[in-house]
Amino acid sequence: xxxxxxxxxxxxxxxxxxxxxxxxxDYFYEWSKNKSFNRIYIPIFWTTLYCDNHPINIQHVLNRLxxxxxYFTVCQHDDAPxxxxxxxxxxxxxxxxxxxxxxxxxxxxCSEIKNPNPAQQKQFFCSFIGSVTxxxxxxxxxxxxxxxxxxxxxxxxxxSVQSKQFEHFKTVTENxxxxxxxxxxxxxxxxxxxxxxxxAIPVYISxxxxxxxxxxxxxxxxxxxxxxxxxxxxxxxxxxxxxxEIISKQNKINELYKKYFNLNGxxxxxxxxVNE
Numbered sequence: 001x002x003x004x005x006x007x008x009x010x011x012x013x014x015x016x017x018x019x020x021x022x023x024x025x026d027y028f029y030e031w032s033k034n035k036s037f038n039r040i041y042i043p044i045f046w047t048t049l050y051c052d053n054h055p056i057n058i059q060h061v062l063n064r065l066x067x068x069x070x071y072f073t074v075c076q077h078d079d080a081p082x083x084x085x086x087x088x089x090x091x092x093x094x095x096x097x098x099x100x101x102x103x104x105x106x107x108x109x110c111s112e113i114k115n116p117n118p119a120q121q122k123q124f125f126c127s128f129i130g131s132v133t134x135x136x137x138x139x140x141x142x143x144x145x146x147x148x149x150x151x152x153x154x155x156x157x158x159x160s161v162q163s164k165q166f167e168h169f170k171t172v173t174e175n176x177x178x179x180x181x182x183x184x185x186x187x188x189x190x191x192x193x194x195x196x197x198x199x200a201i202p203v204y205i206s207x208x209x210x211x212x213x214x215x216x217x218x219x220x221x222x223x224x225x226x227x228x229x230x231x232x233x234x235x236x237x238x239x240x241x242x243x244x245e246i247i248s249k250q251n252k253i254n255e256l257y258k259k260y261f262n263l264n265g266x267x268x269x270x271x272x273x274v275n276e
Contacts, residue, residue: 002061006044012051016190017161019110023047024076024094024263031267038275039090040065042073046080059083072274076108078186092270096187096210104273105212107261108188113170118199118254120174125149126203126238128180129169130191136205137182139231144180147235151176173198177246178224178238180205192223193261201249203238205231213260213269222252 007029022030025045032041042065049056062083065071071089075081078095085091093099094108132138132154144150151172173179179195181202187210195202204211204219207228211219219225224241226234259265 001040001065002043005056006049006058006061008045008048008052008054010045010048010052012048016110016194017166018113021111022263023110024266025074027263028074028267028270031264032271035271036275037072037271039070039072042071042085042089044073044081046073046075047077050077050080050082062086072270074106074270090274092273094186094188096208097185104270105188105210105214106266106270107193107212108186108190109193109261109263109266110190112262113194113197116170116197116199117174118197120199122177123175124151124172124177126178126180127151127172127176127200128182129153129172131184133184134182136207136228136231137184139228140180140182140205140234143232143234150235170198173200176200178203180234182206183208183210186210196222196253196257196261199250199253201246201253203234205234217256217260222249222256 010023025047029043044058049058062085065086067086069086071086072092073081073085073089074092076094078097080093080095081091081098090102090104092104092106094106096105126149132141141152141154145152173195177200179191179200179202181189181191181195181204183189183206187206187208192202192204201223203224203226205226209225224237226237230237260269
C-alpha cells in the first residue's frame with residue numbers, strides 16, 4: 001500500500017546521543033509485521049523523511065488511500081504529520097505539536113539507557129541537565145538557580161554531546177530524588193522517560209501537559225505535574241511531598257515502566273487501542 005521509499009533509513013545525527021537501534025516509528029513497523037489490526041496501518045517514517053529533507057511527496061501517496069476506510073499511523077517527530085490524512089485516522093503522536101480530535105499521545109522515547117542504576121542512594125533533592133530550548137526552561141532556571149539542593153547544568157544538549165557529559169547527566173539523575181523535565185520545542189520531552197529509567201521522579205513542566213495513556217494512568221501517582229504559571233512555586237510544591245509519597249511514586253514507576261514506557265510496551269499499548 002505504501003511503497004518502501006516512504007520508509008528510508010535515517011541519516012540525520014543520532015538523538016538522543018545514547019540511542020542505538022531503531023527509532024520508534026521504525027521499531028513499530030518491524031514489530032507490527034504479521035500482526036492484525038482493526039484499522040489499516042499507514043507505515044510512513046515521518047521523522048526520517050522530515051529530518052533528512054527527503055524530496056518525497058508524502059501527500060501524493062496519502063491521496064491514493066480510500067477515504068472511507070479507517071487508518072492509524074505512528075509519529076515521533078514534533079511536527080508530524082504536516083500532511084492531510086484520511087478523515088478517520090488515529091495519529092499516535094509523541095511530539096504533540098500537531099493535535100486534533102484523533103491524536104493519541106504516546107511517550108517520546110528511544111532505546112533505553114544502558115546500565116541504569118535506579119536504586120542508587122539519592123544524594124541530590126532535584127536536578128536538571130539539558131539545553132534551554134524553550135522559554136519555560138528559562139523561567140524554571142531563573143526561579144531555581146542558586147538553591148543549594150538543586151543541581152542545574154544547562155548546556156548545549158545536541159547529538160554531539162560527549163560521553164563524559166552524558167555520564168554526568170546519568171550519574172546526577174540517578175542520584176536525584178526528582179528530575180526536572182520541562183517541555184522543549186515539542187510539548188513533551190525525552191527527559192520524562194529518561195528520569196523514570198534512572199530512578200528519579202519526573203517533574204513535568206509545560207504550558208500544555210501532553211500525557212500518554214491517561215485513559216488508564218493517573219500521572220499524579222508517579223510524577224509531579226507543574227503548569228507554566230506554577231513555575232515560581234516548584235520548590236514549595238516538591239518540598240510539600242512527603243517521604244511516603246516519594247516512595248509510592250518510585251514504586252509506581254517501577255510497576256508501570258516496562259508496560260507503558262519502553263518501545264515494546266508502547267507498541268502493545270498502540271495495538272490495544274487500535275483494536276478496541
